[in-house]
Amino acid sequence: MRDNCTDYRDLFLHDRAMMDTRAPVEFHKGAFPGVINLPLMTDIERQRVGTCYKQQGQQAAIELGHQLVSGQTKAERIEAWAAFAKANPDGYLYCFRGGLRSQIVQQWLKSEAGIDYPRVVGGYKAMRTFLLQATDEAVQACDFVLVGGMTGTGKTEVISQLSNSLDLEAHANHRGSSFGKRATGQPEQIDFENALAIDLLKRRAAGQQQFVLEDEARLIGRCSLPLPLYQAMQHHPLVWLEDSVANRVERILQAYVVELCAE
Numbered sequence: 001m002r003d004n005c006t007d008y009r010d011l012f013l014h015d016r017a018m019m020d021t022r023a024p025v026e027f028h029k030g031a032f033p034g035v036i037n038l039p040l041m042t043d044i045e046r047q048r049v050g051t052c053y054k055q056q057g058q059q060a061a062i063e064l065g066h067q068l069v070s071g072q073t074k075a076e077r078i079e080a081w082a083a084f085a086k087a088n089p090d091g092y093l094y095c096f097r098g099g100l101r102s103q104i105v106q107q108w109l110k111s112e113a114g115i116d117y118p119r120v121v122g123g124y125k126a127m128r129t130f131l132l133q134a135t136d137e138a139v140q141a142c143d144f145v146l147v148g149g150m151t152g153t154g155k156t157e158v159i160s161q162l163s164n165s166l167d168l169e170a171h172a173n174h175r176g177s178s179f180g181k182r183a184t185g186q187p188e189q190i191d192f193e194n195a196l197a198i199d200l201l202k203r204r205a206a207g208q209q210q211f212v213l214e215d216e217a218r219l220i221g222r223c224s225l226p227l228p229l230y231q232a233m234q235h236h237p238l239v240w241l242e243d244s245v246a247n248r249v250e251r252i253l254q255a256y257v258v259e260l261c262a263e
Contacts, residue, residue, distance in 0.1 A: 001116035001117075001118065002116075002118045003118060004092075004118045004119050004120070004121050005092050005118055005119070005120045005121060006120075006121045006122070008120075008126065008127050008130040008131075009130070009201070011092070011120070011127070012032075012127075012131070012198045012201055012202075013201065013202060013205055015034060016090065016091055016092060017034075017036075017084075017087075017088035017090065017091030017092075018032065018034075018035045018036075018091055018092050018093070018094060018120070019035070019036055019038050019081065019084050019085075019088075019091065019092070019093040019094070020032075020035050020036065020037045020038070020039075020093075020094060020095075020124070021038060021039055021040045021093055021094065021095045021101050021102055021105050022037070022039060022095055022096055022101070022124065023039050023040075023041055023042065023043050023045075023046040024037060024039060024042070024043055025043045025046075026096065026124075027039070028188070029188065029190060030128070030188055030189075030190025030191055030194065031124075031190075031191060031194070032127065032194050032198075033191075033194070033195050033198065036084060038077070038080050038081055038084060039077075040069065040077070040095070040101045040104060040105055041065065041068065041069060041101075045065070045068045045069065048064065048068065049061050049064055049065045049068070052064045062100075074108070075112075078108050078109065078112045078113055079113075081093070081105060081108075081109055081113075081117075082109060082113040082115055085109060085113075085115050085117045086115075091117075092117075092118050092119060092120050093105055093106065093117055093118075093119050093120070094119055094120035094123045094124055094127070095119075095123050095124070096123050096124050096125055097122065097123045097124075097125050097126075098119060098120055098121050098122045098123030098125075098126065099123065102119040102120075102123060103119070105119075106118075106119055128190075128194070131193070131194055131197035131198065131201070132193070132197065132226075134197050134200060134201045135193070135196065135197045135200060135226050135228065135229065136228050138200040138201075138204055139226075139228045139229050139232045141204075141209070142200075142204070142208075142209050142210060142211060143209065143210040143211070143236070144210070144211050144212075144213060144232065144233065144236040145210070145211070145212045145213075145236060145237050145238075145239065146212075146213060146214070146215040146233060146236055146237065146238045146239065147159060147212060147213070147214050147215060147238075147239050147241065148214070148215035148238050148239065148240050148241065149215075149240055149241030149242060149243075150242075150248065151248070151252060152243070152247070152248030152249065152250075152251040152252040152255075153241040153242060153243045153248060153251075154241060154243060154247075154251060155214050155215075155241055156169065156175070156176075156214065156255075157251075158241065159212065159213070159214055162212050164203075164208055164210055164211055164212055165211070165212045165213065166199070166200070166203075166211040166212070166213040167213075167214075168196070168213055168214060168216055168220060168225065169214065169216075169220060171187075171192055171195055171196050171199070171223075172186055172187070172192055172220035172221055172223035173185065173186050173187060173221075174186055174220050174221035174222075174223065175255060175256065176214065176216060176217075176220050176221075181221060186221050186222055186223055187223065189222075189223060189224060192223040193226055196226070213233075215233070215238060216233075218230045
């Protein structure tokens with residue numbers, strides 16, 4: 001069996017397949033790009049076990065959990081986990097802290113399906129902490145050049161043509177102005193932060209140490225820039241774009257009307 005994983009950097013740099021065994025409500029609050037949610041317990045089951053834990057203690061909660069996830073329900077979940085493990089032999093599983101839930105999934109996979117499958121030590125919480133630190137480190141170590149200008153001056157066009165650009169609006173799925181909402185909606189705040197951190201991590205691993213990004217307010221739609229990044233942006237060089245009113249109107253019409261309708 002492969003060892004349980006503590007190398008979070010490797011997980012994200014190589015897009016390792018991961019199975020998130022947290023309840024759906026936890027997953028939807030924040031997850032990592034490409035991860036599949038195959039929970040040990042449903043939201044209702046998790047709530048019942050949590051209530052039992054508070055009222056009667058850990059052992060009673062564990063016993064209730066085994067009662068709730070048993071028989072055909074247990075068999076179906078093991079089947080789904082086994083299918084994931086077979087399809088992703090180099091992947092990992094995790095829960096919130098890398099504790100009891102992921103250990104139970106490991107045990108059941110081994111005993112019921114004959115599959116040894118490693119987990120991420122520390123779980124979601126440890127990986128999330130790692131990514132927050134990765135963003136902080138990038139902000140401290142890298143140089144940034146900001147591109148500013150009034151709406152319609154082509155800032156996004158300039159950003160998209162540069163190989164060292166960091167497209168914050170693309171990560172936020174929002175055009176960044178009062179009219180910038182897209183038809184497809186925005187990611188959750190935590191998902192936005194995680195994806196941005198992974199992007200920075202990969203770029204830095206490839207040797208990139210300077211980034212060009214659009215001069216943004218802290219909020220891009222409903223997504224808030226990580227505070228260390230936003231604070232650093234106030235002190236880096238700014239390139240200001242200007243264009244005629246006619247050209248700006250044409251860009252605004254294309255971006256905020258034509259392209260939005262096409263979505």
